[in-house]
Amino acid sequence: MAQPTIVDSRRRGTPTQCPSCRILLDFDRPHSYSGKLQIRCAECKYVYEFIPQSQESSGAGTSTGAGASNHGFASGGGGSGGSGRRGAGTDADPIETEYYEILGVQVMATQEEIKKAYRKMAIKLHPDKNRDDPAAEENFKQLSIAYQVLSDPNLRAIYNRNGQKKGGGGVEPAGGFQDPEVVFGTMFGGERFHDWIGTISIVFSGKDMKDALENEQEQQTEMAQYISAAQAAGRPVAMGPGGQPVMTPELLARRQQRQKALQDKKTAARKERVERLAQNLINKLSIYTESAHGENDKAVTASFKEICRIEAEELSKENYGYELLQAIGRTYISKGEHYEASNSFAPLGWFHGARQNFNLIGDTVSTLRAAIELKTVFQKLQEAEQSGLSAEHVRKLEEQAAEQGVRVIWKGAKLEVEGVIRNVCDEVLNDKNVTAKTRDLRATALKLMGEAFISIKKSGEEEQAKPASVAH
Template sequence: MVVDTEYYDLLGVEVTATDVEIKKAYRKKSILEHPDKNRDDPAATERFQSISEAYQVLSNKDLRANYDKSGKEKAIPKGGFEDAAEQFSVIFGGEAFAAYIGELTLLKNLQKQEELHAEEEAEKEKEKEKKEDEKKKQKEKEEEIKQKGDNIDQLNKDMSHLTVYDEQNQPKDTAKKSKLAEFEEELKAEKEKNNEKLVKILIDRLSILTESAYDNDCKRSFERKFEEEANLLKMESFGLDILHTIGSVYVERAKIYLASHKAFGLGGMFQSMKARGGVFMDTLRTVSAAIDAQSSMKELESMKEASESTTPQHDKQGNEISKPTPEEVAHQEEILMGKVLSAAWYGSKYEIMSTLRTVCDRVLEDESYDKLTRDRRAEALILLGKVFQRTYRTKVEQEEAQIFEQLVAEATKKKRHT
């Protein structure tokens, strides 16, 4: 007997739900209620945070027991609840891949940038209104002084408290940076800090082989070590996709380095052109997935409006059409969830590849190390990359794949056949 079912109700599960059922329910709900999907709903962020809090309690054995026995007040995590956006980030690997790709912040930062941009637009509108008011006051003061017959010195004195505008019609002494500009500078600094950390980790990881006897036995031992690690990572949410992505970048950057340091470097030029083509395609897929999700979102909104409308609906020929059923609306929501997640994955994949390209290039092009060391790093990077590329899930393991991966696969399949 539990004293409170609010958290269970938020996730849509029974009080007897297993850990796996709770995890699946949370991830499904978090996508459905994500603020990015509900931009016109001011309560979306609050619901998203509530769902995150429910999961943080019910996914923790001790907190769940306290909640069942004594309610919410006795089930607050030590240190407080984590931010909902941080919880949502575990969809793509979570902390398991942090030492390889760092923290994925693209989606979270885009949301913050949009908020700051909206704030700036509101401030600009206020400034515009203020400027118009100041102009009006200036004009009124000019007229008043002219009527009094005062001189220009008196005019300047009386108007000294008003805002003075320059040739571009902007207030003087406004060199202060905008919040958006400051935030972008912080992001740049944080990204650099993250890259430096990943460079050091990758060098240490490769040194297991590069600073060994560097014979076939050592290479095979190196591969076995990371095969074991890959077999653990592959079962994380989107773990197999992330491993394959890491592996492809490792192999790509190492091959470019080795080819560019051969005679004339023509091979490196070819590999670089091939890589740029890959970047273009990745960008295209990311944008395409976002547009596809947006289109499905609009379709769902139209279906909901039609299902709730009391006015008969007609097609282009004027024929009356039936309203969407609750089942059809629910099916469209499922499709939308998959496509939103697909767009999120492509965006995250783009961020992962961008980070890894920078990190690999710094590791390989660091001229503070001799050429032999750098060449060995490149060779070790190819070995490691190929280990990740050939990692796979068995049939049983694949059946245990996260619900999110299934949603993405379904969305991608539907997109190809429409």
């Protein structure tokens, strides 16, 4: 029996994962070898067998160490990062499958499966969730690159045919690869929604979180320097009830100044975003407001609703498109009704405003509950890893944590989108630069647009809604 071939790995993040220490790894697959292919972990030196998913799913192969084989990124079938063969690949048999392995999908995966896989892996590999892993940034970057290539049908076809040349070149978008955090921020909406909601900033651990962490780190550094200087000079350091050092007035003032600067920056960005989106919305509503002779103009109403419906059909194809259309549409309808109620009878306007606040409180509570559930799942995951449970059990917990993470991010993103859209509607409906009649028509158009948005069916619902054919 041929002796197994053992290759050394690198800590880069693809396409395998050590079942012992769970570090994400990369390795160069030999063009030819005899016996089984085994990987030596770069971190803990554990040796385990590499099994492509196409073999693993059929039950072939076993692990050679203390635990079951767990690759982290599954092979897309047909080999590892590079097949080593000559000639061009095909969509069914790519010359290289590394990007498929990074995302953990088969080479024939649909675009929807690729998007779903990216969302789950992005939660799992985000650097802010893996701060103790020095390879976290690189892992996240490689995930982003793989997604940008495979989510573009043209780039994917080129990649399948030619592969990606190591060290630069090969398959790349026309404008170059986007920053991984920017790609992460488009998990909900994508480019088509940019004119409607702008860039969602509440990505689970995005720029706002990084700014906050940097601010906190600066405060800790300043406090440590203050304590060190006080001890060197023999001065006492005031301590609080909890045994923590008390900030001096100077340190407190600097802290408040930094926090104000961060808040001012966020406020200015929000204002700019709302003003830009308000102008976009005014332009879209003008199709109705500049054509309709009144609120009961049936011809213009029917035409405008059809225009909105066609655009909504296109928007629904984006990530979470259906869910975003529902959120935006309901907000448009609510704001249009609130405006009309306020102009006709003030108490009705108060009622609509109270209902909006009640819904906002409900969504906030739901988001907090989901975040607590996510924290519980991650705690279970940590306990599972420390207790020596099987790799399969840990993998299932990881999938559960990733799915819950996506739900938490979506709820937070939905809250942000609805808040921004409400501000945008207020700008549009309270615009004093136009006549009251124009504002009234905008409110009507806003409701019509909202109705068109929420009328869109979720993918698959159309087929389910059709009655079964009757045999004659």
